Amino acid sequence: MRKDPEQKNRCCRNDARDCEEASGGGMTRRDFLKTAGMGTVAVAAAGQLAPETAAAQEELRPEEMARITLTVNGRRHRLLVEPRWTLLFVLREKLGLTGTKVGCERGECGSCTVLIDDLPRYACLTLAVEAEGHAVTTLEGLLDGEELGPVQQAFFEEDGYQCGYCTPGQIMAVEGLLRARPRPDLAEIRRGVSGNLCRCGAYPNIFRAAQRAAELKRGRGGES
Secondary structure (H helix, E strand, O other): OOOOHHHHHHHHHHHHHHHHHHHOOOOOHHHHHHHHHHHHHHHHHHHHHHHHHHHHHHOOOOOOOEEEEEEEOOEEEEEEEOOOOEHHHHHHHHOOOOOOOOOOOOOOOOOOEEEEOOEEEEHHHOEHHHHOOOEEEOHHHHOEOOEOOHHHHHHHHOOOOOOOOOHHHHHHHHHHHHHHOOOOOHHHHHHHOOOOOOOOOOHHHHHHHHHHHHHHHHHOOOOO
């Protein structure tokens, strides 16, 4: 496409003026416009990044401490914890509740099972900060003073253990099952403890202990 002669002349005059301004040591109009444009983009970008930077500063780093309140076995505990600490770690190392056992620490064995709002949960897969505002029950919380709770007593009567390492988690799983299903059948019991592994293979005794625990709890009016 051929340019209009007048347009071409205007372009030549503008280029000449830019050359004259540049030769005089000053900034050309074209350079000025480029610089101004870059400044505008920088300001706009800063405006967009500022909220994100502020939000990032509000995020808690893994190594920083957070103040939380945990309700465990009916008692409130005010604690300083790292956000990455698991509930298992805090229960054992900070509160001294060692009835909750350390097993695989990756949600496979069930040794660390506790109740959170009456539901069985793996303490190794639960962050302590996630448990704030919820009721946590551990093996120690099933005791009635120095007396065993119904599920604990049933495991003792039915010899629902061998080495005993998985027993706390098994007891908590059965306790959670019975709080939801006071009269479970065998299939429900098997499902209820399916997330808890017994390497000794004491499952028949564990199933009988769960059935006996249901009887004991009904005899005590459903007490835990």
